[in-house]
Amino acid sequence: MTDVHIVGAGIHPFGRHDDKSGLDQGVFAVQEALADAGLAWTDIQFAFGGSSAAGNADAVLPRMGLTGVQFINVANGCATGGSAILSGYWAIKSGEFDLGLVVGFDKHPRGAFNADPEEWGLPAWYGEAGMMLTTQFFAMKIQRYMGLHGIGAETLGLVAEKAFQNGALTPHAWRREPVGLNTIMNSDMVSDPLTKFMFCAPAEGGAALILASDRKMRELGLKGPKIRGAAVRTRVEGSFEVFSPSLEIARGPSPTEIASKAAYEMTGLGPSDIDVIQIQDTESGAEIMHMAENGFCAHGEQDRLIRDGVTRIGGAMPINTDGGCLACGEPIGASGLRQVYENVQQLRGRAEGRQVEGARLGYSQVYGAPGLSAVAVLEA
Amino acid sequence: MGQRPLAEGVYRVVEGAPRLLGGRRKSDGKIVFPLPQGAQGQAFEATDLASDGVLWSYTVQRFRPKTPYAGRDGEFRPYAVGYVELPGQIIVESHIATDDFNALRIGLPMRLTLIPFREDPDGAQVMIPAFEAAA
Numbered sequence: 466m467t468d469v470h471i472v473g474a475g476i477h478p479f480g481r482h483d484d485k486s487g488l489d490q491g492v493f494a495v496q497e498a499l500a501d502a503g504l505a506w507t508d509i510q511f512a513f514g515g516s517s518a519a520g521n522a523d524a525v526l527p528r529m530g531l532t533g534v535q536f537i538n539v540a541n542g543c544a545t546g547g548s549a550i551l552s553g554y555w556a557i558k559s560g561e562f563d564l565g566l567v568v569g570f571d572k573h574p575r576g577a578f579n580a581d582p583e584e585w586g587l588p589a590w591y592g593e594a595g596m597m598l599t600t601q602f603f604a605m606k607i608q609r610y611m612g613l614h615g616i617g618a619e620t621l622g623l624v625a626e627k628a629f630q631n632g633a634l635t636p637h638a639w640r641r642e643p644v645g646l647n648t649i650m651n652s653d654m655v656s657d658p659l660t661k662f663m664f665c666a667p668a669e670g671g672a673a674l675i676l677a678s679d680r681k682m683r684e685l686g687l688k689g690p691k692i693r694g695a696a697v698r699t700r701v702e703g704s705f706e707v708f709s710p711s712l713e714i715a716r717g718p719s720p721t722e723i724a725s726k727a728a729y730e731m732t733g734l735g736p737s738d739i740d741v742i743q744i745q746d747t748e749s750g751a752e753i754m755h756m757a758e759n760g761f762c763a764h765g766e767q768d769r770l771i772r773d774g775v776t777r778i779g780g781a782m783p784i785n786t787d788g789g790c791l792a793c794g795e796p797i798g799a800s801g802l803r804q805v806y807e808n809v810q811q812l813r814g815r816a817e818g819r820q821v822e823g824a825r826l827g828y829s830q831v832y833g834a835p836g837l838s839a840v841a842v843l844e845a
Numbered sequence: 846m847g848q849r850p851l852a853e854g855v856y857r858v859v860e861g862a863p864r865l866l867g868g869r870r871k872s873d874g875k876i877v878f879p880l881p882q883g884a885q886g887q888a889f890e891a892t893d894l895a896s897d898g899v900l901w902s903y904t905v906q907r908f909r910p911k912t913p914y915a916g917r918d919g920e921f922r923p924y925a926v927g928y929v930e931l932p933g934q935i936i937v938e939s940h941i942a943t944d945d946f947n948a949l950r951i952g953l954p955m956r957l958t959l960i961p962f963r964e965d966p967d968g969a970q971v972m973i974p975a976f977e978a979a980a
Contacts, residue, residue, distance in 0.1 A: 579911040588879060590852035592913035594962065594973055595906060596938060601926050604904035609928075612902075612951040657905040657946065711867075711878040712928065712936040 469557045470682045471843070472689040473502030473675030474809045477570070479793040480639035482669055487519020487796070490671035491570030492528045494799075498566070498673040502687055509675075511535045511565035513552040515545035517797035519572040519669075543747070544697070545569055546672065546801020547831040547839020551695045553676045554841075563681035567674050571796030573667030585708050585835070599747075599834070600664065602707040604656035607750025609705075611658070614765035616753060618658055622649045623771050624749035625663050625791055631778060632792025634819040637803070639668055640792040663749040668794020672802035674809070690812040690827070690843040694732035698724035700836030707834045721745075721758040721830060724838040728828075729760065732842050736760040739842075740824040741811045742782065743804035745832040746789035756784065759830050759840075783821050786811060801831035805841055812845035847969040851915075851962055855879060856974045857893070863959050863974055864893035865937060876935045895931040896957040897979060903927030905946050917963035929955045929976045940975035954979040 475497025477490035485493075491514070499506060506529045514522030515538060523536040541548040546569040553567040578599055582592040591597050610616060626646045632638035649662040682688065700706055703717025729735055736759065744759055746752035753767045761782060762770055770776055776784040787793060787807040790800060808827030810816040827843040850856070856863045868880040868889030881889050909921040916924075925941035927949070942960050943949060955976035962973040 576911060579913075581913065588852065588855075588882070589913065590855060593915040594851060594940065595910045595914045595916055595924065596926055596940075597913070598906070598910055601904050601906060605902040605926070605928060608904060609902035609951060654905070654907045656907060657903075710938050712938075714930060714934070714936055 466558060467560060468679040469554050469692045470677050470679060470689045471674050471692065471805070471809050472677045472682055472685070472687040473498040473504065474806050475499070475501055475673045476637045476803065476806050477671040478637045479668055479670030479796060479799070479803065487516055487570045487572030487669060487671070488524050488528070490572070490669060491516065491519070491522065491568055491673070492525055494570065494671035494673035495525060495529060495566060495568050498675050502675045504675065506530045507532055508564060509534055509566050510562045511553070511556050512568065513537050513539050513549040514568040515539035515541070515549050515798040516570050517542070517545065519570055519798065522568060522570070522798065525568060541837060541839070542833030542835070543745070543795065543797050544801055544831045544833030544837050544839045545798045546803070547829070547841060548697050548801070550674065550802065550805055550841055551697050551839055554692050554695045557676055557678050563678045565676050567676065567802065568671070569798035569802045570671030571798040572669040573796060575667070578667055580708070587708060587710065591710060597708060598656070599707050600656040600659070603748045603750060604659050606705055607748070607754065608658055610750065610754050615768070616765070617768055619650065620753060620768050620771050621658065621663050621749040622646045624746070624752050625649045627777055628746065628785060628788045628791035631786055631819060632788025635787040635792070638788045638792045639794040640788065659748050659750065665747055665790035665795045668796050670794065670796040670799045670803065672799045672806045674802060674805060690809055690845050693734065693842040693844045694728045695839070695841045696724045696727035696731065697837060697839045698727060704836055706836035719758050719838070720836050721755060721832055721838040724840045725759045725830060728840040728842055734826065734842060739826050739828045741786060741808060741821045741827045742784045743786070743789065743807055743827070743829040744784060745830060746785055746791050747795065749791070751832070752785060752789065755830060755832070759828070778819050778821060786816065786819050786821060801829070801839055804829035804831060805843070808843050812843055848972050849969050851971050851973045859893055862896055863957050864896055865957065865974055867892050867894045867935065878935055878937050894937065895934055898929040898931040898955050898976070900941070900949065900951055900953040900955050901928040901930045901936050902951060903941055903949050915963070925949060927976065940973055942975040942977040948978070
């Protein structure tokens with residue numbers, strides 16, 4: 466079977482851009498990725514793309530050129546970007562195509578995400594009673610996790626502090642200023658135990674990657690990180706997911722744990738092989754829990770690892786080197802691709818100012834409602 | 846002043862005390878909440894959930910949610926939401942009624958009650974179920 470490589474990567478800076486639509490930002494990322502690879506739009510044989518709130522991703526077609534290319538819109542909540550990459554990976558792996566694009570972009574209104582219960586198969590009262598909030602879910606999930614595994618409140622703050630430090634080093638991040646721990650801890654509580662600075666905010670941005678078979682890559686005289694493996698998994702009985710009026714008492718694994726194990730198994734790698742890590746940090750607690758769910762530590766070890774600086778750039782386990790969702794914001798369609806874009810930059814040695822020295826293997830995991838995770842492992 | 850529930854079919858009063866209305870799947874006895882409606886509901890029979898449980902997790906909603914939140918107008922009052930484990934049945938999500946958010950902790954024994962959610966223009970209190978610390 467062919468290998469799949471990422472031969473081009475582009476990103477539109479994440480944040481707030483009143484003068485640009487989500488589509489503009491997606492097109493920007495596509496053009497940058499093509500330029501990165503020295504390719505033309507007419508070279509692209511297939512595309513997968515997703516946008517949650519900025520229209521259909523295939524709206525890039527009239528902007529890039531109506532070539533008749535296969536374009537499939539991907540919709541998997543916050544895991545859209547990761548699901549798009551998986552789709553592109555399998556399109557080439559299958560032998561059907563040699564060269565294609567994955568793109569994601571979004572532009573969300575200000576304020577917390579809000580959802581319509583009936584779109585999720587839930588009764589109207591659930592929303593009317595003020596229970597239809599993703600912020601509540603994340604807060605309750607980390608609240609319980611902290612209680613079960615002895616995670617301290619300050620650890621939530623340290624994760625956010627690291628995020629803003631890394632964002633300050635990252636041209637594509639939204640938040641470019643460090644924020645001190647005291648400010649983070651003392652800022653307004655949004656949904657206990659999480660304060661304002663511990664939550665990502667809905668944002669805007671676009672990211673795009675060009676994928677090629679190894680044969681095509683060589684033919685074009687290009688090079689780029691290999692996708693060692695990619696997996697998407699959904700939830701099983703007993704997981705704890707957003708918008709759940711009830712849960713089974715018997716607990717089960719999360720989709721992240723399942724997707725992570727699948728990725729390690731298909732690549733023959735383990736957590737200790739990974740040099741650079743991008744994992745979903747919708748809020749500080751998510752990064753903490755995802756450290757364990759992706760196999761990077763045991764439950765409860767996070768306090769020590771984070772306090773000791775192990776997860777900083779320069780530490781043994783650098784996590785969210787571009788500041789993650791906390792510093793970049795959360796444009797749903799793009800975030801999963803931002804994670805892979807960052808790993809591509811790290812593995813190519815182009816993460817100036819935030820480079821993980823000698824990074825050879827990069828891992829990314831993005832999680833989305835109603836309970837799925839997408840994992841990708843890259844090798845330089 | 847009258848009372849009405851925010852929504853029908855979420856709870857009923859049994860021997861003077863509120864009980865959440867769940868569903869028991871006919872095929873295997875699995876308990877769910879809320880009681881499924883429509884075509885899906887055919888597979889379930891209504892069952893009164895236990896009124897006593899243990900706080901499994903919680904948070905405090907500190908900002909007014911966007912639509913479709915239909916709470917009282919005026920200055921927003923933070924409220925607690927949590928999950929309560931009903932032994933042998935299910936972990937159910939609910940408003941948590943408390944005077945002191947700091948008193949909440951995982952493992953606290955809880956009991957179902959009804960609390961006023963808002964007052965409607967006709968003066969009726971709109972009621973929702975909530976768990977409070979069991980005396």
